[in-house]
Amino acid sequence: MTAVHQFVPALLPRDATGQHTLALQEVLRSAGWESDLYVESAHDDLWHHAIYFERYPERAEPGDILLYQLSTASPVAEFLLGRPETLVLDYHNITPSSFYDGWEDHTSEKVALARIQAAELAPVATLGIADSAFNAAELRRMGCRETAVVPILVDITDGKPRVDDTELRRLATELPPATVLLFVGRISPNKTQHHLVEALWFYRRWYDPGARLHLVGPSFTASYVDAVFALAEELGLADAVVHGEDLTDAELAAWYASADVFVCLSEHEGFCIPLLEAMQSDVPIVAFAAGAVPETLGQAGILIDSKRPSVVAAAVHRVRGDDDLAGRLVRAGRRRLEEFLPAATGARFVEVLAALADRQAVRS
Amino acid sequence: MAPIEPDPAAAERFDAADQALYLTEVMAEIDAEVRRRRASGDLPAGLEQELDELFLEFSPVGLHGKARLRETLALVDGSAYVDVAVPVESRKAVGSQIKRLIRKSMGWYIGFIVHQIVKFAWSVSRMFHVVVDHVEDLEAAVETQRTPELPASAVPANDPGSSWWSAEAVTAVSGVSGRVLQAECGNGSLLDALLAAGVDAYGVDPIESVIEPAVERGLDVRAESVLDHLEVVADEALSGMVLTGSIQWLHPNQRHRLVALATARLAVDGVLVLHSATPESWMAETSHLMSDLAPGRPLHAETWSHLLADHGFRRTGLTFGGEDRRLDRVLSSNPDASAINGAIDAVNALLLGPGEYLLVAVRER
Numbered sequence: 041m042t043a044v045h046q047f048v049p050a051l052l053p054r055d056a057t058g059q060h061t062l063a064l065q066e067v068l069r070s071a072g073w074e075s076d077l078y079v080e081s082a083h084d085d086l087w088h089h090a091i092y093f094e095r096y097p098e099r100a101e102p103g104d105i106l107l108y109q110l111s112t113a114s115p116v117a118e119f120l121l122g123r124p125e126t127l128v129l130d131y132h133n134i135t136p137s138s139f140y141d142g143w144e145d146h147t148s149e150k151v152a153l154a155r156i157q158a159a160e161l162a163p164v165a166t167l168g169i170a171d172s173a174f175n176a177a178e179l180r181r182m183g184c185r186e187t188a189v190v191p192i193l194v195d196i197t198d199g200k201p202r203v204d205d206t207e208l209r210r211l212a213t214e215l216p217p218a219t220v221l222l223f224v225g226r227i228s229p230n231k232t233q234h235h236l237v238e239a240l241w242f243y244r245r246w247y248d249p250g251a252r253l254h255l256v257g258p259s260f261t262a263s264y265v266d267a268v269f270a271l272a273e274e275l276g277l278a279d280a281v282v283h284g285e286d287l288t289d290a291e292l293a294a295w296y297a298s299a300d301v302f303v304c305l306s307e308h309e310g311f312c313i314p315l316l317e318a319m320q321s322d323v324p325i326v327a328f329a330a331g332a333v334p335e336t337l338g339q340a341g342i343l344i345d346s347k348r349p350s351v352v353a354a355a356v357h358r359v360r361g362d363d364d365l366a367g368r369l370v371r372a373g374r375r376r377l378e379e380f381l382p383a384a385t386g387a388r389f390v391e392v393l394a395a396l397a398d399r400q401a402v403r404s
Numbered sequence: 405m406a407p408i409e410p411d412p413a414a415a416e417r418f419d420a421a422d423q424a425l426y427l428t429e430v431m432a433e434i435d436a437e438v439r440r441r442r443a444s445g446d447l448p449a450g451l452e453q454e455l456d457e458l459f460l461e462f463s464p465v466g467l468h469g470k471a472r473l474r475e476t477l478a479l480v481d482g483s484a485y486v487d488v489a490v491p492v493e494s495r496k497a498v499g500s501q502i503k504r505l506i507r508k509s510m511g512w513y514i515g516f517i518v519h520q521i522v523k524f525a526w527s528v529s530r531m532f533h534v535v536v537d538h539v540e541d542l543e544a545a546v547e548t549q550r551t552p553e554l555p556a557s558a559v560p561a562n563d564p565g566s567s568w569w570s571a572e573a574v575t576a577v578s579g580v581s582g583r584v585l586q587a588e589c590g591n592g593s594l595l596d597a598l599l600a601a602g603v604d605a606y607g608v609d610p611i612e613s614v615i616e617p618a619v620e621r622g623l624d625v626r627a628e629s630v631l632d633h634l635e636v637v638a639d640e641a642l643s644g645m646v647l648t649g650s651i652q653w654l655h656p657n658q659r660h661r662l663v664a665l666a667t668a669r670l671a672v673d674g675v676l677v678l679h680s681a682t683p684e685s686w687m688a689e690t691s692h693l694m695s696d697l698a699p700g701r702p703l704h705a706e707t708w709s710h711l712l713a714d715h716g717f718r719r720t721g722l723t724f725g726g727e728d729r730r731l732d733r734v735l736s737s738n739p740d741a742s743a744i745n746g747a748i749d750a751v752n753a754l755l756l757g758p759g760e761y762l763l764v765a766v767r768e769r
Contacts, residue, residue: 142463142464143463143464177672181769234459238452238455238456238459241455246441246446263463263464264463266462267459267462267463267464270462271458271459271462274458274462275455275458307638307639308639328638329638329641330638330639330641331638331639339420339423339424339427342427342430342431342434343427343431344431344434345583345637345638345641346626346633346636346637347636348438348452348636349452349455350438350441350442350447350452351434351435351438354434354437354438354441355434357437358430358433358434358437365430368423368426372423
């Protein structure tokens with residue numbers, strides 16, 4: 041029996057790669073494969089799922105397939121480069137270091153190292169699995185011989201998510217009624233939240249002076265967070281830009297439920313899970329066409345090719361003021377979501393890995 | 405916003421092609437709304453750029469400008485002083501006395517260390533003052549070398565749709581499947597031809613009054629420079645690019661930026677079409693104002709090919725055209741034909757030659 045063991049730098053709860061890794065382990069085991077998780081570090085609550093990666097050699101079996109969850113720099117990459125087993129990369133993208141230059145040098149150095157490791161691993165991997173065609177193209181440019189596109193396994197359903205009513209009431213009572221633009225994602229230069237602030241300024245100036253921007257996500261790059269909120273203050277938007285972080289899934293669902301339009305102006309996204317969350321919460325989407333955003337979004341949102349604040353504001357206004365358009369986008373989002381449900385994605389993973397295992401068996 | 409419930413009947417009616425067409429129409433309406441706002445004066449030129457510049461003031465990557473430099477220097481000066489008089493206030497009566505006692509007993513020790521720290525900090529501060537003074541001297545020297553701006557009236561009107569190269573440019577991009585940008589689209593004459601050939605084309609031009617006829621015809625044109633526009637376009641978002649107009653006399657730094665941006669914004673297999681005057685015709689035919697004050701000079705086609713190849717492009721076409729001022733060779737029956745034709749060849753090669761060229765290249769990596 042072939043075994044597909046996963047290697048991941050860090051196994052963390054409430055982390056897209058961590059959730060994907062655990063879900064994939066379940067999929068692989070359900071398909072009848074042996075599948076263990078080898079990690080460099082793990083959250084205390086998750087260590088019972090994992091084994092320290094350097095212990096793999098003592099458990100290695102002939103025919104093992106090693107699947108590396110590639111999204112950050114780690115000694116695990118160096119370890120895998122020295123292994124003789126068949127290597128598969130599951131690539132979630134690495135933000136180019138140029139986004140962090142000048143903002144946060146240590147992050148810039150870390151992602152640059154991650155890209156170097158990716159470039160070393162890609163040519164020796166037998167297969168590269170990527171969340172998106174955008175990521176697959178990057179893998180091929182790094183020298184990966186064969187790639188397959190399989191979306192990330194995300195914890196979504198075709199029903200609406202459970203909403204924390206207390207949080208929903210708090211948002212409704214503590215903040216004045218207003219048009220709410222929402223973006224979810226870590227506050228970081230590649231997500232360009234400052235462009236969202238500029239767009240809000242235009243939207244208030246042209247259409248709705250009371251509109252607010254809700255930014256949900258961890259304060260990832262401290263100097264950038266400071267600059268975004270300093271800009272908001274300078275533009276007289278200190279009370280109109282509201283930041284939410286450390287939310288539970290149900291609290292996050294409440295922020296989605298209280299939003300009118302989800303606006304994404306990221307300049308680099310390898311997949312962009314929040315687009316699916318917005319679709320699940322029936323929030324119409326306006327997004328800048330960068331990275332993997334166009335392919336994740338499909339036709340379920342307004343895709344803008346310029347992030348000029350005037351264009352963003354006009355697009356939000358168009359969605360906000362046209363119920364027919366908003367309805368069509370939401371319904372298209374529901375249909376789009378079906379393509380990313382875990383059952384379909386899990387089956388695709390099994391199909392891709394089974395084909396690899398068959399080829400390997402024929403060769404041996 | 406009222407909750408939107410899934411509508412099964414609508415799902416059955418869903419058609420992907422219809423949705424794509426519908427979204428294209430919505431985008432066109434959004435663009436029209438922005439143009440209307442611009443025309444009404446709601447969107448003054450440069451306002452959006454001012455917002456970006458404002459953000460840079462809060463950014464560590466935006467530390468530029470004399471004021472910012474001096475402001476930061478003042479912060480360094482302010483932080484270079486270390487106060488040894490530790491506060492001794494306390495909510496408890498005895499606490500204050502104890503703190504005062506500690507301060508007094510430790511004073512000599514802390515004072516000795518602080519003296520060295522302050523000395524180091526002042527040395528650093530002094531060094532920064534020297535650097536800032538030097539930078540300001542350099543800025544002043546650079547300023548004296550700035551050339552006067554080229555007046556807009558000196559730039560000839562751009563009507564690329566009626567040029568000798570327009571049909572070839574249209575053919576070069578007519579096979580691509582995504583959006584095609586035309587820089588310096590002028591009155592939109594080439595955009596008309598591109599659209600008629602089924603190309604999803606749009607244009608930019610920095611001079612707002614020039615694009616008015618195109619706006620009136622409902623074309624997707626934007627009043628901005630190609631460099632400003634490419635800054636806000638996503639990577640690999642374009643399938644084709646037609647560069648003409650002032651592209652040929654950009655400052656070398658701007659030309660370098662343009663090539664880098666074009667490379668990033670064009671998808672792999674994207675087509676780049678570049679029209680330029682030849683350096684020979686530039687010197688012979690442009691107005692003196694233009695040839696003296698333009699920030700740069702046109703390049704030879706081979707030089708463009710080299711620059712583009714360095715960025716992963718492969719040249720697929722090069723056509724010379726425009727006014728050809730080369731002298732005809734004399735007939736061989738002329739007894740001095742050999743000497744005269746030698747001279748004519750040299751003059752043609754050095755001073756005359758074809759007037760313009762159209763270069764086509766494909767991004768390969």
